[in-house]
Amino acid sequence: MTGQGRLESIDITRLRWFVAVAEELHFARAARGLGISRQRLSGTVIELEEELDTKLFVPGAQPTQLSEDGQAVLEEARALIAAAPAEPVTATEAVDRLRVGFVPGVTVTKWERIWADRFPDIRLELIPVPMKEQESALRTDAVDMCFVRLPIDSDGMSAIPLYREVPVVVVPKDHPIALFEQVATVDLADERMQDATDLDEAAMTMELVAAVSGAAIVPHSIARLHHRKDLVYRLVTDVPETEVALAWLVDRTTELVEEFVGVVRGRSQRSTRSPSGQQANKPAKQQSPAKRKPAPAKKPAAAAKSKQGGAKKPGKRRGR
Incomplete structure (x- = not known):
């Protein structure tokens, strides 16, 4: 089993995330508490298992259970976290929801439905915003993103044009x-x-x-x-025509913002342009040559032929 010295090379944030799952024994609740997507949390745990070359949780167990190695890593991780300096809270970790505003006339039900199916553990708050307040709502952090009517001041702002209205x-x-x-x-x-x-x-x-x-x-x-x-x-x-766009402040481009952009743009759940898709499409760790099982030896042609019953004897006929 790995020693604490090996854990010291692992980023403390990843250890915190593992400890959150180990204590909750529930990936969705742990992700909600951390303010990240469940897909990202699962991907981080998988990477950690590959790095440590062990299973931290019992495969397929319902409810989630720590393995023996996972219990040992949990104790060591807690000790390292306790000794580490306090981490500043990032924008992604500070919230467990995404707040999306929309001006009059914009219908958001389709995107709300897709988000609920794709990220059931991350709350999507839809907030009506008067058109005259669409920019101030973004700049005062009243919303994380907003469906707006162009034009809008582009200074420090990202805006994706979506459609035009006659x-x-x-x-x-x-x-x-x-x-x-x-x-x-x-x-x-x-x-x-x-x-x-x-x-x-x-x-x-x-x-x-x-x-x-x-x-x-x-x-x-x-x-x-x-x-x-x-x-x-x-x-x-x-x-x-008037143009409707999805806008947000550039310096507030969080992972959840990127996920919602993917939803609105019609990207699939496994799209590599979305954070969760990048985790899902990451190739599995290849087994080292020393651990690969040797391929079974091929049977001699004669033996294979014998197993199939051999050739028919000449002159012998089957009865009807």
Whole structure:
């Protein structure tokens, strides 16, 4: 079995993570307490077992059980951790959740479902954010990431454009424009246009359109979000589209942020561009030549032929 001297060469953070699993005897709970993904924690334990050339946990045991070697390593690891200086808490270890904001009109249910399936032990908090606060929510750490409408100040910010939204004009149901499938701004020249630049007040804008028989141009998703039976909306062909993006601060690019980017971009769970995929796709440690079992010797051709019953004797026929 390994001695404490060999453990001294192992990063103290990895030892802390192993001790967390050994004390909880539950990978999901330990990962939640550490604020990391279960996949990353499992990968770290596997690497540790390979480095120490032993099994720290009983393979296949339910619930999780320490092996004899694992119990010995646990005692030695505790001693090393107790003697080590206190570690600063990193951004990843400080939280066990990911906070994602979204501005009006953005639907996040699909990504929420994928995240829940892929990372059931890491809480995803979805937080509605007024559009006028989308940037301040990120810069004041109210959220870790946010679905925003561009443009946004790019200083120190990462932003992944996701999709564009067509503009529509909202009018009363009995309005002449309701007869068309699409219109141009010239067709709206004589209309009483309501100011719809503040999308956070879109519900009030719709009230005004219905009350005074006016019109308002908004992104398609906003018209759907505030749909009313007495209003209809039609495509406007010559107004610029709006663009929705996923944004976060560059210096707060944590592992969970990278995982969520992978979810939104449609990467598979085993994608090597995501931290958990890198762990899952890491090649298994090859067995050293000294430990490989010799291949079984091939049987002589004659013996193999005899085992199969040999050749048929000439002249002998089978009866029916």
